Amino acid sequence: MSQDKLIQVKGLEKRFKRLEVLRGIDIDIHKGDVVAVIGPSGSGKSTFLRCLNLLEEPTGGQIIFEGTDITSKETNIDVMRQKIGMVFQQFNLFANMTVLDNVMAGPLRVKGMKKDEAEKLALGLLERVGLGDRGSAYPIQLSGGQQQRVAIARALAMQPDVMLFDEPTSALDPEMVREVLDVIRQLADEGMTMVVVTHEMGFAREAASRVLFMDEGVIMEENGPQEFFDHPQNPRLQDFLSKVL
Amino acid sequence: MISGDRIVKIWAKYGHFYLQGLGNTLWVTLLAVSLGVVLGLLVASGRMMKLRSRDNPVLKGIKAVVRFLCTAYVEVLRATPLIVQVFVIYYSATGIGLSLSDATATRMMWGIIAVGLNSGAYLSEVIRSGIGAVPGGQLEAARCIGMSQWKAMRFVILPQAIRNILPALCNEFVTIIKETSVLAMVGIAELMFKAQSISTQTYIFVEPYIIAAAMYFTVVFPLSKLIAAVERRMNKSVTR
Numbered sequence: 048m049s050q051d052k053l054i055q056v057k058g059l060e061k062r063f064k065r066l067e068v069l070r071g072i073d074i075d076i077h078k079g080d081v082v083a084v085i086g087p088s089g090s091g092k093s094t095f096l097r098c099l100n101l102l103e104e105p106t107g108g109q110i111i112f113e114g115t116d117i118t119s120k121e122t123n124i125d126v127m128r129q130k131i132g133m134v135f136q137q138f139n140l141f142a143n144m145t146v147l148d149n150v151m152a153g154p155l156r157v158k159g160m161k162k163d164e165a166e167k168l169a170l171g172l173l174e175r176v177g178l179g180d181r182g183s184a185y186p187i188q189l190s191g192g193q194q195q196r197v198a199i200a201r202a203l204a205m206q207p208d209v210m211l212f213d214e215p216t217s218a219l220d221p222e223m224v225r226e227v228l229d230v231i232r233q234l235a236d237e238g239m240t241m242v243v244v245t246h247e248m249g250f251a252r253e254a255a256s257r258v259l260f261m262d263e264g265v266i267m268e269e270n271g272p273q274e275f276f277d278h279p280q281n282p283r284l285q286d287f288l289s290k291v292l
Numbered sequence: 293m294i295s296g297d298r299i300v301k302i303w304a305k306y307g308h309f310y311l312q313g314l315g316n317t318l319w320v321t322l323l324a325v326s327l328g329v330v331l332g333l334l335v336a337s338g339r340m341m342k343l344r345s346r347d348n349p350v351l352k353g354i355k356a357v358v359r360f361l362c363t364a365y366v367e368v369l370r371a372t373p374l375i376v377q378v379f380v381i382y383y384s385a386t387g388i389g390l391s392l393s394d395a396t397a398t399r400m401m402w403g404i405i406a407v408g409l410n411s412g413a414y415l416s417e418v419i420r421s422g423i424g425a426v427p428g429g430q431l432e433a434a435r436c437i438g439m440s441q442w443k444a445m446r447f448v449i450l451p452q453a454i455r456n457i458l459p460a461l462c463n464e465f466v467t468i469i470k471e472t473s474v475l476a477m478v479g480i481a482e483l484m485f486k487a488q489s490i491s492t493q494t495y496i497f498v499e500p501y502i503i504a505a506a507m508y509f510t511v512v513f514p515l516s517k518l519i520a521a522v523e524r525r526m527n528k529s530v531t532r
Binding site for chain 2: 133153
């Protein structure tokens with residue numbers, strides 16, 4: 048098995064009762080890839096992303112992360128998730144904790160890091176997302192864009208090998224989209240492997256190394272951003288792009 | 293007719309008797325609600341267990357049985373009168389000889405257990421809905437940084453659920469202060485029982501109960517007002 052294949056998805060299927068959401072997804076994600084996933088709503092892109100860290104349990108197929116099949120019953124998913132960061136559309140910051148405690152939660156409670164060490168790490172990360180001075184605030188006191196940047200810092204605090212973003216800017220007021228995308232772009236520049244479900248076509252074009260188009264539970268087209276947007280092959284993608292661009 | 297004069301006379305003679313009864317009422321309430329909280333936590337966790345496709349069949353079976361038993365417990369205890377439950381538990385326990393050496397203590401114990409079982413059913417629903425009111429994204433986010441189900445509960449969900457649960461829990465305590473009066477029927481020496489014995493001794497039928505009512509009121513009314521005030525302040529601090 049090739050070393051740089053970080054995630055291998057093989058024949059991934061997911062059904063909710065009678066509704067087939069994913070109907071056979073195959074893709075390899077390599078170290079350093081920035082994969083943008085686009086597609087109409089209901090196409091299964093969020094479900095695909097949530098299967099990658101088993102927030103949704105696949106009903107068929109395999110997901111192999113760093114050589115371990117995470118869909119196997121023997122795999123301790125809590126351990127695997129430490130290496131897979133996730134950022135949600137709705138931020139989901141822990142409402143009972145300050146911003147600093149949110150970012151410290153993983154290192155402190157999961158990794159068992161010493162408190163002063165975790166605090167140093169967390170402060171550094173908050174600095175990096177431009178919120179070094181808001182550590183003592185509660186999530187509710189921050190704007191959406193600030194909350195999302197804290198959520199990114201919280202995921203980074205576990206020092207993951209891959210970051211999953213589930214429509215990270217969809218719940219934001221327009222003027223806050225930029226500050227969040229800037230942070231994500233900076234991560235991409237630093238070589239972080241990422242899978243980003245997004246509606247921001249500009250972002251997908253500039254920051255992604257690969258773009259996937261999903262519809263009806265399958266990957267309909269995959270290409271480098273240039274080719275993907277300039278010469279779409281699949282008629283469905285052509286139709287989709289003509290509506291959103 | 294109700295005579296103020298008689299009330300004063302009864303209180304002068306039996307006041308200490310009443311206070312003893314009130315003391316017992318509060319003790320029984322405190323212990324019963326404590327038992328109720330423990331039971332409520334257990335039963336709520338039992339009812340919230342999720343059957344997952346990754347579980348093996350044996351574990352799934354056990355979970356299903358536990359869930360059924362917990363649900364049955366809650367539904368039966370909430371759909372039958374407390375006084376019936378007290379009679380059934382008290383007489384079946386003492387009937388098969390489950391007694392302490394001291395008869396008064398035995399009565400007290402079974403009374404507490406009966407009320408505690410009842411309160412556990414209600415509190416499990418309070419706890420369950422308090423946990424259910426915490427947005428689902430909180431649990432997902434906690435699991436995503438690698439927390440186990442237990443750690444996510446301990447550090448993220450329960451601290452938020454307690455805010456939802458605490459006011460209802462205090463109200464349950466206040467309710468139980470009044471409800472323990474049914475224990476007079478099985479001879480537990482709480483406030484209502486004392487009023488009853490004074491009534492039968494003096495052949496005065498109204499005033500002894502007026503005094504008991506006044507005592508319940510002096511405890512329950514300020515307590516419930518206090519809880520409402522604290523609840524208002526807590527809500528303020530959440531919305532900021």
